[in-house]
Each structure stands twice: as structure tokens, then as C-alpha cells.
Amino acid sequence: MPLGKNQVFLPNFTIGLLRTKHLPPTSAQFIVPLNFTKLDLKDYLLHAYNVKVLSVRSYVVQQKVQRIKNLEEQRREWYRPRAIKKMTVELEKPFIYPPEPTDLSPWDNKIHKAAKEYQEKMRDNHGLEGKRKPDMAQRTHIFELARETLGLKKDEVMEEVEVDKDQR
Numbered sequence: 001m002p003l004g005k006n007q008v009f010l011p012n013f014t015i016g017l018l019r020t021k022h023l024p025p026t027s028a029q030f031i032v033p034l035n036f037t038k039l040d041l042k043d044y045l046l047h048a049y050n051v052k053v054l055s056v057r058s059y060v061v062q063q064k065v066q067r068i069k070n071l072e073e074q075r076r077e078w079y080r081p082r083a084i085k086k087m088t089v090e091l092e093k094p095f096i097y098p099p100e101p102t103d104l105s106p107w108d109n110k111i112h113k114a115a116k117e118y119q120e121k122m123r124d125n126h127g128l129e130g131k132r133k134p135d136m137a138q139r140t141h142i143f144e145l146a147r148e149t150l151g152l153k154k155d156e157v158m159e160e161v162e163v164d165k166d167q168r
Contacts, residue, residue: 015044018086025094030087034060041087052092060085 016031023029032041038056045051063081147154 011044011048015041019097019100023088025096026091028089028091028095030089032058032085032087034083034085036085036087038087041089045089051095054090054092056087056089058085058087 013033013036015036018029018031020027020029030041038058041056042053045053061084063083065078065080068077068079
């Protein structure tokens with residue numbers, strides 16, 4: 001073992017390999033945790049993938065300041081999202097990226113799309129603007145239940161009934 005003696009069995013971190021077209025084939029770029037060091041990445045690549053690294057460059061990318069509009073309290077809050085640490089390594093041998101997959105079914109892409117659509121629907125119905133919009137699907141369901149309760153057919157029209165204030 002020419003490098004450190006860190007043995008990686010089940011890592012408690014996530015490393016993302018970025019597809020970078022602007023770098024030569026002997027370089028690769030990763031997104032790593034903020035507390036990750038150059039030696040950690042070198043050891044990880046050597047022990048986990050048997051890839052020898054010649055040099056490592058790292059830098060931290062600060063995110064833009066964002067604003068949250070809180071309409072309930074009529075104030076604006078500012079915050080900065082967590083920074084991203086990127087490391088670029090120079091490899092001993094060239095690395096060629098595998099082709100991007102066209103069939104995403106092994107990763108349950110249908111489930112992810114369905115979950116994303118559901119989240120967007122819930123955001124639209126229950127977000128800041130959603131409180132002002134009626135849920136038409138729920139209203140139609142309640143209307144159909146009222147028809148069934150009154151024993152009306154779909155073609156029959158329900159009559160409006162005035163309710164006294166005492167009966168409410």
C-alpha cells in the first residue's frame with residue numbers, strides 16, 4: 001500500500017463522478033463531502049477501484065444567496081444553500097466515460113416520475129398559492145356523494161335549499 005492505510009469497507013459518504021467534456025481523458029471530476037480531503041479521495045480511488053492518482057485539485061463552490069417569501073408573516077428571509085466541494089484528479093491512465101444509459105427502467109424511472117408529478121400536484125394544491133385554489137377533484141367527489149345520498153341520477157339537477165341561520 002503506497003498511500004495511507006485507510007481501509008474503506010462500507011463508506012459513510014457519497015461521491016459523485018461528473019461528466020466533464022472540457023477536461024482531458026486523464027482527468028476526472030468528483031463532487032465530494034465538504035469534510036473530504038485530497039488524501040481521502042486518493043486513498044478511496046486506490047483502495048476501492050485500484051485507480052492510481054497523480055494529483056488532486058479541490059475547490060469549494062459557494063451557492064447563490066436565495067430568498068424565501070413567507071406570505072403568512074409578510075416578510076422575506078434570506079439564506080445561502082450549502083456549499084459544494086469539487087475535486088479534480090489527474091489519473092495515471094486515461095479514463096473513458098461509459099455511454100449514458102437510454103433505458104432507465106432498471107432504476108425505476110417510472111416511479112421517480114410518478115413521485116415528481118405527485119409532489120408537483122401537492123405543491124400546487126397545498127403550497128402558498130394552493131390555499132387560495134379549490135381542489136376541483138375533491139369538490140366533484142363530494143358533489144357525486146351528495147347525489148348518491150339524495151338518490152338522484154346523473155341527469156337530474158339538484159335544487160338549492162335555503163338554510164336558516166338557526167339550522168346551521
